[in-house]
Each structure stands twice: as C-alpha cells, then as structure tokens.
Amino acid sequence: xxxxxxxxxxxxxxxxxxxxxxxxxxxxxxxxxxxxxxxxxxxxxxxxxxxxxxxxxxxxxxxxxxxxxxxxxxxxxxxxxxxxxxxxxxxxxxxxxxxxxxxxxxxxxxxxxxxxxxxxxxxxxxxxxxxxxxxxxxxxxxxxxxxxxxxxxxxxxxxxxxxxxxxxxxxxxxxxxxxxxxxxxxxxxxxxxxxxxxxxxxxxxxxxxxxxxxxxxxxxxxxxxxxxxxxxxxx
Numbered sequence: 001x002x003x004x005x006x007x008x009x010x011x012x013x014x015x016x017x018x019x020x021x022x023x024x025x026x027x028x029x030x031x032x033x034x035x036x037x038x039x040x041x042x043x044x045x046x047x048x049x050x051x052x053x054x055x056x057x058x059x060x061x062x063x064x065x066x067x068x069x070x071x072x073x074x075x076x077x078x079x080x081x082x083x084x085x086x087x088x089x090x091x092x093x094x095x096x097x098x099x100x101x102x103x104x105x106x107x108x109x110x111x112x113x114x115x116x117x118x119x120x121x122x123x124x125x126x127x128x129x130x131x132x133x134x135x136x137x138x139x140x141x142x143x144x145x146x147x148x149x150x151x152x153x154x155x156x157x158x159x160x161x162x163x164x165x166x167x168x169x170x171x172x173x174x175x176x177x178x179x180x181x182x183x184x185x186x187x188x189x190x191x192x193x194x195x196x197x198x199x200x201x202x203x204x205x206x207x208x209x210x211x212x213x214x215x216x217x218x219x220x221x222x223x224x225x226x227x228x229x230x231x232x233x234x235x
Contacts, residue, residue, distance in 0.1 A: 003060075010055050017056060018041045022207060022210065024045065028184055032203050032204065038192075042207055080153060081157065093132060094129050099147060102148070117149065198222045
C-alpha cells in the first residue's frame, strides 16, 4: 500500500482520544472512502494523517517510510495533499492568485503547473480572473482540488468533497476524483453520502465510535446490511 495508517490513536486533546486504534490504507490509483455516522471519527482520522492533529498511538507510513507526526508542510513536500471541507479557497483572491499561493512552495518556474491545472479543470480556466467568492460551490471545490494538486502529490486526501453541493455538482466532483485516480493518484476521502461514495470508490472502511467496524470492496459493502445498521446506531 502507498499510504497506511495503523492502529491510530488521536484526538484534539491527548487525554481524550477520539480514535481508538483505527487502521486504513490506500494504494496508488485507488479511491478509498472512510465512512461512518456523525461522531465516528472520520474527519479526525484524516486530519491526524494530514499532520493537523497529534498522534498518541499507532503509526502512519508513506511508501514504507514513517510519516506519523510530521507537520503538514513537511507532508506536503513528501507528496501528501489535504483538502479540508470548508475554508479551502481564498474567497477574496482570484482563481489564478489562489493557484499561485498554492504553488509558492515550488522551486523555480511553476507556470506550466498552473496551466496543467487549467487543462484538468476547464471551468477554472474560464474564470481565472474571478475572485473565489464568485464561484459556484462545485467550482470552489474544483479550485480546492487544483490547489492541492499543483504540487503533484502522490496521495490526495479529501474531507467531505460533496458537502453542500447540488446533486449534479457532486456527481461532477466524484467523476473528477475518479479521473485523478486513473491518473495514478491515491485518493483517500471522508464522505457522508454513502451511496455516492460506494459507487465511485474501490474500497471503503466504515468507522463507528472511533473504531473500525467494517472494511471491504465498495461492491461488497453496498450489499452489506450491517452498513445501514451502523448508520442507524444498531451496532
């Protein structure tokens, strides 16, 4: 596996863990969804992997190398990009300025990187001079993706990418995620829309109360009644 989180214990306070030994993994070119009811620890897990929360137990590896506990900026250089659910674009900056800010860590010229982002997200190319606040929800999410991808990461982590979007816009976002995975990016996403996540993912992990409850292929979990039971609080 390209990215592995093994027996992770983490939370917002060291003595009050939200995760109690959670394990997930994702391979190159694969989409893996992290599912579960509210309060299951999904976002906590992805933030811990992203270096935004301290680990109090377990380990995280990237291509076999330990990355657990590294700060977010070092993870970015290692090839791990994270897109938060909210606050993921600068609304007062133009699309192009947002991308330039995201590319500031790159050495040398990066104009070609920005043009690749515009080729990948044509809607952004047409609106490159417009401020983020004038974009639709789906366009803002695409800009957030582009900002994360401009450094050419090997792993892209997404927290609720379809949150607040109209069904058509959410469908477009998931199709773009699939396109990214087909290009070789490993995608690990937290998603509340279970049906959509299982339709577009290869595998999924289902969490409940900060622990692993189910794991398997998307097809097998779609047919498993235990998934619905977990969301209804029956187990």
